[in-house]
Amino acid sequence: MTNTWVDLKNADVILVDGSNCAENHPASMTWINKAKDDRGAKLIVVDPRFTRTASQADLYVAIRSGTDIPFFGGMIKYLIDKQLIQKEYVLHYTNAANVIDPGFKGPADLDGLFSGFVDDDGDGFGKYDQSTWKYQLDDKGNPLRDETLKNPLCVFQVMKRHYARYTLKTVSGITGCPPDKLEAAYKLFASTGARNKSGTILYAMGQTQHTVGSQNVRCMAMIQLLLGNMGVPGGGVNALRGESNVQGSTDQGILAHLVPGYIGIPRAGDHPTLAAYNEKETPKTGYWSNKPKFMVSLLKAWWGDHATAENQFAYDYLPKVESPANHYWMSLFEDMYAGKIQGLWLMGQNPAVSGPNSRMEREALKKLKWMVVQELFDTETCSFWRAPGVKPADVKTEVFILPAADAMEKEGSIVTSGRLIQWRSKVADAPGMALPDHQILNLIYLKLKALYAAAPGPFADPIVHLNWDYGKELSVEKVAQELNGYATAAIKDPQGNILASKGDTLKSFALLQADGTTACGCWIYGGYFAPADDGTGKMMPATKRRGQKDPGGLGMYPFWAFAWPANRRIIYNRCSADPNGKPWSEDKKLIWWDETQKKWVGYDVPDFAVTKAPSDPGGKDPFIMRVDGRGGLFASLNEGPLPEHYEPLETPVAKNPFSSRLHNPAIKIWKTDQGKSIGDNVGKTDKFPIVATTYRVVEHWQAGGMSRWLDWLTECQPEMFVEMSKELATERGIGNGDRVRISSARGEITAVAVVTARFKPFNVEGKTVHQVGMPWHFGWGGLATGDVANDLTPHVGDANTMIPEYKAFLVNIKKA
């Protein structure tokens, strides 16, 4: 989230698109209700089905799965045509005025493609040469700007032409949403463009789990920039994370292309030395120009005294990925299926149920030599070798199950969607021999180190020299101090004053150095474990604070725990003040420039150099993490710098109304074992005419590993089901509660039919399109069992993040 959970109370309009927050994030309703009660806020819910969140909506808008870009593109056109944008904000805080390279062409010119498309094999999918997707520069190297916004090559005009095609009629046709509903939503959300109003957008996997997932998110960012809703109380683009600590694990570099703190993983070839890495990966301007400090401090945290200036801070110890690398989920399972991977170590993951095309992924597990699972229960993944229809004797994989402690059975910090790092105490002992995951890893490492020390192999140093000193019983606090960062030698300012002594826990990442005098396991956490005041004068590690003071009454609660970065609750908050440093309105006053103190003051930690005045050079450029300091209306992703509509890989539509490109041209297509019973098969409407989507319900958790074994929760939602409209049920002779078969090109499952008015057929360009939905919680294990929804979903993902397209695919349904 750019903002916080509590901050939802400051919104005047809450737009929920691609999230069912009342179910999957019930605590959100505390603050949404507060906004409704205290401010008369309105709630818009956009979803293919009428959810429990929709039951609370002032305006419910149904769109077909996979058509968010037309929905948002239509809104962008509406805002521009009706002149409802926050013009001063757009002019100063975004790249609207920047002038684009004359070689750049967009989908309006190139029939659905941007300039630079390279399709080597002619299959319609390829990569972009992005060299024309850039600004024109002046002789000093700064972007050329036209503040009249009239230059036909300025971002504003390019964007305006791009979305001119997203007319109400076309958008209505492709989304299946009546134009009056679209217009009502656009009008209501546009009201937040006023200076004294703000609107927030909440999203989750409903936006991201598409082949255009990243561009869906870009749309929301663009709209929030156009309306001046970014960086202000009650605004922002707010990703509601799917698990209680998934934000924390992302921060720790759990994604295949990152190391902790959102630093790109070094690639062999591209980055043979640390100097080469720093040279290629460090921008000249913006806050990321400090990247070498973060990288060196990370290496110091990992290899301690063995990381020295002489050995490039042990850069050679760091494993590198090849270039280009693709080790995301589906790629891993494709490699596993091809027999390229011998072993798999899982911690709290249940891919036998959660992976896309899960029949294929379960086949892949059979090709492993060994698998280790750290788990609470005997999940479907633990016992994939005895799944229904599998002969255990046929499976050669050796499976080890390490009983793990539950979240309540260990101490440590967890990070909310709002980047709030909160320390939690252990409340109960784990049963039997179950251990916290960190202790399991600690024991494994200590054993590995002993083995390597006893019989060093060809490259034992990275293991033996690892700076791993957390005790035999791992001290979570020692880990926390390392993540926070500490001084390995005294740090002095240019005048020679000591800023931190050797061993000090650093108060801020601003103290990090590139010379090896600091160590830090995750730079963005800088200060979270340093002693801080809880608002009553009592000092404690910042993350442990529970101070309840709320200066300004906006719900920033600066003394409660610690929000990364720098205890900032709303990022980009320089935007909450106008270019001259005055709040846009008294009601939404967050930070402002105090001319007498010559600094930025207010209720949140400024996301800006504290003493940089609005009149200083760059004093009006609020997005400090960006090279040009401005919000990107035009910003490059793999499939283009402006979101363009493409249909899901499996679509009920024969033609894209915006171009002759039906699918995202930059996605990766796997073709493993196509045509076989288990393979990367793709369905068409002739056999699979119905759109399907998957989701979670409040009663269960993810792949069910933590809920299907619980008596009270299983009772509430005991069986696999599929929800469908009354119209579809009538067409197929299906009664409410009947058992039905749902098939896709990948498999077939059975489920109970829930026939409901909450699903309605869509009228897509004059044709009736049915949509159904299924929870993906069920499997053959646990108390109450059911078929695996992901047996139906395709192995295809977003062109940037590779997140699977779980939210839109094709099925057929018959009475069982």
Added chain:
Amino acid sequence: MARKAMLIDESKCTACRGCQVACKQWNELTGWEYSKTVNTGSYENPPRLTPQTWTRIKFTEYDSRQGFRWLFLKEGCMHCGEAACVDVCPTKALKKQADGRVTVEPDLCNGCGYCSQFCPFGIPKLEVASVITGQAKASKCTFCQDRTDNGLSPSCVKTCPAQALFWGDRDKMIAAGKKRVETLKTRGFAAVNLYGEEVVGGLGRLYVLIEKPETYGLPADPQYPAMAMMWQNVIQPLGKIAIGGTVLGTFVAWLIIRRNIKMEEVE
């Protein structure tokens, strides 16, 4: 002592069922192992209140004049001001507390089932523990007696993330409910109403409903059952005299067992 009540704002309920699970957790009631629920084409489960399910959410899909609605109702004992169950209970297992809560002492319950039959809302349910002896116990929401006795709110109120549940002095709950009704009227909820202020001696469970009570399946005008009065004043005293006769006593006991088993079968 001021009468207590729970205010349930159904306009805010999202049917997350945190209340349903928190109730089971606090009161140590069983779930699927006992109920073996199945999906019958709805999210609603368990299908009814039982001695192991004291509160649950009822789901109703409704096409109102203002558009489609998905309505949620948190069911449970209404803690009536004039509690027929208390009046007909022969063993005083059901009691009216000074603050209006209707509580149950399972040790005193003989499983006669009168409470269930005379409740205008059909709330208390019997569980037959043994088919041979027919031993049964009635059970229902007590407003978490052990919590509320100690000044805490019931566990469902404590857990509600939508903050749709409130606990406090009944007059304050009524005032808050009325205020909420007025607010919702200004937001276009034409049928919004406060349910339970006057009926059956005034309910201890008050609802803000955005549609008519009948739409949620609640009786529009619940009545204290006339037969309960008769039962209490005439039949029970007669019964006590008759119990002097062993034969008759055994016969009555047998009748109760038969009836309990039948009730279980019907459910």
